[in-house]
Amino acid sequence: MAEKASESSNSISLNTVDGKIFKVSPTIANQMQTIQSLIKAYDSSRVISLPHVNAFHLSKIIEYLEGKSATTVSAVKEFEAQFMKDLSLKQLKGLLIAVGYLKVNELLELMPKTVAKLIENKSVEFLRKFFGIVNDFTPSEEAKIREEIAWAFDGVDED
Amino acid sequence: MSYLGEDLSIRIYPQSEIDHFDLLPDAILLLVFNKIGDVKALGRCCVVSRRFHALVPQVDNVIVKVDCVISDDGSTSSNSSSDKTRGTFWNLFRLVFGGIVKPLQALGQLLGPKRTTLVSGSSSASPSSSLAIGTSEEDGETDQGGVTHHSPTQVLKNFNEIRLLRIELPSGELGIEDGVLLKWRADFGSTLDNCVILGASSVIHPKTENGVAFNASADALCSGGVNNNNGVVVGGDDNGSIPDSFYTNGGLKLRVVWTISSLIAASARHYLLQPIISEHKTLDNLVLTDADGQGVLHMDRDQLEELRVKPLSASLASKRTLVPALNMRLWYAPHLELPDGVVLKGATLVAIRPSEQSPKKEPSDVSWVSTAFEEPYRTAARMLVKRRTYCLEMNSF
Structure with a gap:
């Protein structure tokens, strides 16, 4: 596993609970506070195991972090709206748990807001x-x- | 955060048919609750389960939308259209002490959804709960029987960790004519710290064909002012001084009425916040606003603490906080065109501070004045403070 990680000197390898390895740039990884502290604590070349996150949730988180950083303010808004719209209720809940575990601050702002909107006038x-x-x-x-x-x-x- | 329990894996794998969102960590549920804000929605969350019932009181961001206001004369009103004024100065003047400001009698009666109380004696929950939901799903107006009023104090009594509280009245207290712009923002501690008022006798929108129809009768003073300025119509071309006619045709008096009315409304609001502030020690930001966006009363952490330590002095006349002796600065433009093309006629900005200033506040600093409002009024204020400043004083009232 260490060999795999060293293929690219900078990227960080994340191993999800269902056994998929994701390589992400330090910029992306550092936006997940839980991973940021793991990188600090351990040798950055080793693969970080995420026993509580599955591949789907991690891919969505990476998709979000990449999507929102590349564009203008109004484009980010649009991207965020579409990102949330694409999630089923079940996915939304699961992703929220993963986001809470990985401490992705921007999603911890956006997702509760979306959930709040869904339930505010309900019985x-x-x-x-x-x-x-x-x-x-x-x-x-x-x-x-x-x-x-x-x-x-x-x-x-x-x- | 401590919510990362080992059972997370069980939660995600294997995924069962039932969603275990109830197992969401408390910290995340609280994030969601804090985004809800609305106190009614939060109240409903309390009924969901024991766990929710225990969590909701920990919410730190709450918005209370007041449904109806009971004013001093005892009438219930959910909007201020009934007390629109005629616009003449004397009428307005009378109304300052009569009806233009309807000082709120008590927050104790502010929040009152029109609904009957639950059927008494219902021992089983199901008929009683279906009644509650049933009546709210039908038109609430059809409810018969007594109207129950719940005060924000009652509504908030179970919330014991509120930091940010926003209370929204259904409308502004000042009965102003259509087309007239009047906005105020006041900061209070134990007493008034500062207040900014922005007014215009009429607002003309560039794309509105009938824009002229917005002209209120008070606008006459502006055209008078324009004439005295040798026909200069576009603001900024004059020297920033107030035209003489301003003093003689009621223009100044009208501004004084606006100022006094706003201060009465603000100090009445402040007075009513007292019980909430003393009960919620964790508060560090309190906003009392209205759905019209007319007035905003704001208190920050230090100001809230000041009020807890040093109780307010009430005005002898009515249920409001005593307004201290004031220094006021006034800026006026007969015709103020904003960057988006909107024109404020008879635009007036008044900046108010107590005469006894705390020494660290620089009196000539106007940054707090130009940031008091949201756009586009922020720009209007910024443009107005560049004009000639007029000073006025007012006794405590």
Whole structure:
């Protein structure tokens, strides 16, 4: 593995959980804080294993970091919008976890904003479905909370 | 960050049919919640599950959109169209102390979605919860029965880590005529720190065919001013002085009314923020604005701390903070054309500071004046401060 990494003296090799090796430039790698600190801690020539990130998520992150750095402000906006649009809900969730693990700051700004937009006018039932959460309140507990925050149920979109 | 638990791998592989987004680390869920802002949406998140219920109160960025305002006269209004004024000076003057400013009676009654309370005595959650959702999905206006008002204080009581709080009123308090521009921005600590007011008797948009229709009656003073300036129509060609007619045809009086009205509105808003500020110690940025973009009251961390340490003094007359003795600087342009072609007629900028300045603030520094507003008004302010400065003083009120 060390041989592979040394093929290009500068690039950094990342090994995803499903066994794919990605070679990225230091500029890209350093935008993932988790990797940045690993590069500092270890010899940069060695392959960095990412046990919590799969190839799809890493490729999306690299796609984002490359896409947003190459263009003008308005083009970045457009690129970001398209990038988020292309993700299915399931991909969005998985990618968000990967982004959180790798600490990609710009995506940690963009993605929560996108998720917030998706859920801001939605009902509680929609939220449970969206987040895949099982209601663990007892009926009377839920009724009590709903009563306490009766002000929160105005202007909700239909699911 | 500590959320990187070892179970992450389980979460991603193997991918089951069900999305385990509920297993998203708390820190990431909080990032999402902080982007939501809207307090109602956050409230609904509380009902989702125990975990969400525990997380939401940790949100540090909250926006409260006030649905309706109960003003001093007891009427509920969600917009200010009912108290539009006639535009004559005397009418305005009367209204300063009567109706032009509808000082908010209390934030205690500000937030009031029109809906009935949940059916009482419902022991099972399902009918009660379907009722809540059901009524909100239908037209809220059709709700019968008592209207429940919830104050921002009540609504915010479960949030104990708010740092950024933005409260939005449904409309500005000042009943101004159509076409008249009036904007203010005020910074408060225990009392007024500074206030900037930008006004224009009319705004003419270049691409609007009927742009002239925007001319308010107050505009007459501008054409008077233009005539006195030997027919100079384009601003900037004059010497930056105020034409004599400004003093005689009501132009100055109107500006004074704008100034006093804005200060009353600002100090009334400030007064109402008190309970929120004392209850939310973690706040370090508080903005009270309105959907019209008329007024913005701002308090930063130091100013909030100042108010906590040194309580405000209230005005004897009404429920508002006492406005200290003031020094005001005024800039005026009969005709101010902005770079985008918009023309402000009778454009006026007023910069206000308490007479007792803290020594470190340089009185001739006008940078805070020209950055008080968003574009395009920022440019307007920047253009106006280059003109001749007129100084006024005002007693505490």
